[in-house]
Amino acid sequence: MIDFTFTQEQEDFRKQVADFTASKIAPKVKEMEQNKTADKEVVEAIKQAKLTGVFIPKEYGGLGLGYVARLIALEEIAKVSPGVSMMLQIFGLGIEPILKSGNDDQKQRYLPGLSSGEKLATVAVTETTGGSDPTGIETTYTKEGNYYILNGRKIMLTNAPVANTFVVLAKDPNNPKAFSTFIIEDNFEGFKRGKDWNEIGLHGCSVGEILLQNCKVPQENLLGEEGKGMRVAMSAIGEVGRGGMVGVGLGIISTLLEQSVNFSKKRILYGKPISNLQTIQNKLAQMKLDLEISRLLGYRAASMQDKGQRCDLEFAMAKYYTTEAAQKCAKMAVDIHGGYGVVEESIVTRFLRDSFVLGPSAGTSDIMMVIIARAAIG
Numbered sequence: 001m002i003d004f005t006f007t008q009e010q011e012d013f014r015k016q017v018a019d020f021t022a023s024k025i026a027p028k029v030k031e032m033e034q035n036k037t038a039d040k041e042v043v044e045a046i047k048q049a050k051l052t053g054v055f056i057p058k059e060y061g062g063l064g065l066g067y068v069a070r071l072i073a074l075e076e077i078a079k080v081s082p083g084v085s086m087m088l089q090i091f092g093l094g095i096e097p098i099l100k101s102g103n104d105d106q107k108q109r110y111l112p113g114l115s116s117g118e119k120l121a122t123v124a125v126t127e128t129t130g131g132s133d134p135t136g137i138e139t140t141y142t143k144e145g146n147y148y149i150l151n152g153r154k155i156m157l158t159n160a161p162v163a164n165t166f167v168v169l170a171k172d173p174n175n176p177k178a179f180s181t182f183i184i185e186d187n188f189e190g191f192k193r194g195k196d197w198n199e200i201g202l203h204g205c206s207v208g209e210i211l212l213q214n215c216k217v218p219q220e221n222l223l224g225e226e227g228k229g230m231r232v233a234m235s236a237i238g239e240v241g242r243g244g245m246v247g248v249g250l251g252i253i254s255t256l257l258e259q260s261v262n263f264s265k266k267r268i269l270y271g272k273p274i275s276n277l278q279t280i281q282n283k284l285a286q287m288k289l290d291l292e293i294s295r296l297l298g299y300r301a302a303s304m305q306d307k308g309q310r311c312d313l314e315f316a317m318a319k320y321y322t323t324e325a326a327q328k329c330a331k332m333a334v335d336i337h338g339g340y341g342v343v344e345e346s347i348v349t350r351f352l353r354d355s356f357v358l359g360p361s362a363g364t365s366d367i368m369m370v371i372i373a374r375a376a377i378g
């Protein structure tokens with residue numbers, strides 16, 4: 001049996017997050033657009049609502065609601081602020097490797113703090129020499145007594161300016177095939193934050209760098225087996241990372257459609273609303289279709305994840321479709337608004353900028369196509 005409906009608990013949760021977003025995030029959107037960074041009060045509100053721990057099991061202090069609920073939260077928040085949704089999505093991406101690959105001690109030490117928001121996480125893979133190709137990274141680890149010593153620079157990291165817990169991928173300088181993943185706290189010796197990055201959109205979410213200069217990492221902070229860390233990082237990015245981008249994209253498409261429908265019903269030309277024009281209707285129909293297809297792909301993948309099934313291919317397809325559709329829908333929405341669509345303070349212009357920042361995050365569309373083609377070819 002295939003059931004395409006949300007449970008009552010999921011519907012209630014959606015309403016709860018929508019109310020939270022209206023009261024705690026919507027009033028801060030203008031300020032976040034101006035400051036372009038994460039807002040302290042918004043971060044605090046997210047912690048209070050325990051949204052960082054949506055999918056962390058209750059035994060570790062999380063809400064224990066699973067990955068469909070996580071997608072619901074990200075979609076609802078992104079309807080108002082794709083930037084805040086992106087921030088929350090990457091907090092989750094930093095949690096996943098500890099949840100999935102951490103040992104009991106690591107889970108006990110980190111998950112309760114990550115559930116309450118006392119600890120805020122991110123994943124640090126990207127470097128100047130390694131984005132789509134993570135094997136190109138140059139950050140190294142070596143073992144010295146009870147510590148690993150890490151050296152390198154990680155760039156383009158969502159939440160780097162606000163997070164205190166970093167899941168970092170590094171390589172063994174003596175073995176080009178060996179990569180390991182570590183949990184690094186911002187108070188470890190040799191850890192430094194680098195410069196902030198200014199993206200064209202997704203404001204309300206801060207992006208930055210970290211510098212590891214003989215950073216001393218206790219051996220008990222190695223995540224998974226030494227030399228097998230590529231899998232730890234990539235499986236989290238493949239499911240939770242790409243799933244999160246779907247959530248941000250869904251919120252964007254949903255609001256673009258709503259704004260476009262409202263505008264086209266109110267805008268009178270030739271004595272009639274422009275929603276009567278076939279060209280406008282074609283765009284609205286395409287946006288509605290894109291929203292439905294993206295939702296089906298995204299929630300199917302998340303429900304497979306809740307059942308413990310492998311779903312990296314399903315998330316790659318959902319990520320590709322949703323983030324490409326968000327960009328196309330943003331252009332159509334701007335077009336529908338005529339000259340009103342290109343003034344800086346309009347929502348559709350803001351969402352157009354946001355939609356373009358979605359593309360590379362958690363893997364570009366080209367990389368999604370490589371993954372999908374590989375599955376098709378077998």
Ligand SMILES: Cc1cc2nc3c(=O)[nH]c(=O)nc-3n(C[C@H](O)[C@H](O)[C@H](O)COP(=O)(O)OP(=O)(O)OC[C@H]3O[C@@H](n4cnc5c(N)ncnc54)[C@H](O)[C@@H]3O)c2cc1C
Pocket residue numbers: 090122123124125126130131132133155156157158159199202207357360361362363364365366367370
């Ligand atoms: C807003 C934002 C947030 C981010 N947050 C994080 C984060 O929290 N942590 C983190 O580690 N990283 C983060 N990233 C980095 C992100 O993962 C990389 O941008 C992404 O993996 C692409 O890498 P790149 O930017 O180096 O582009 P490149 O890898 O240099 O790609 C350049 C071009 O080549 C194409 N290309 C590359 N390989 C192939 C191929 N095999 N076939 C066809 N085309 C190909 C790409 O599609 C792209 O068009 C973030 C990026 C952005 C924009």
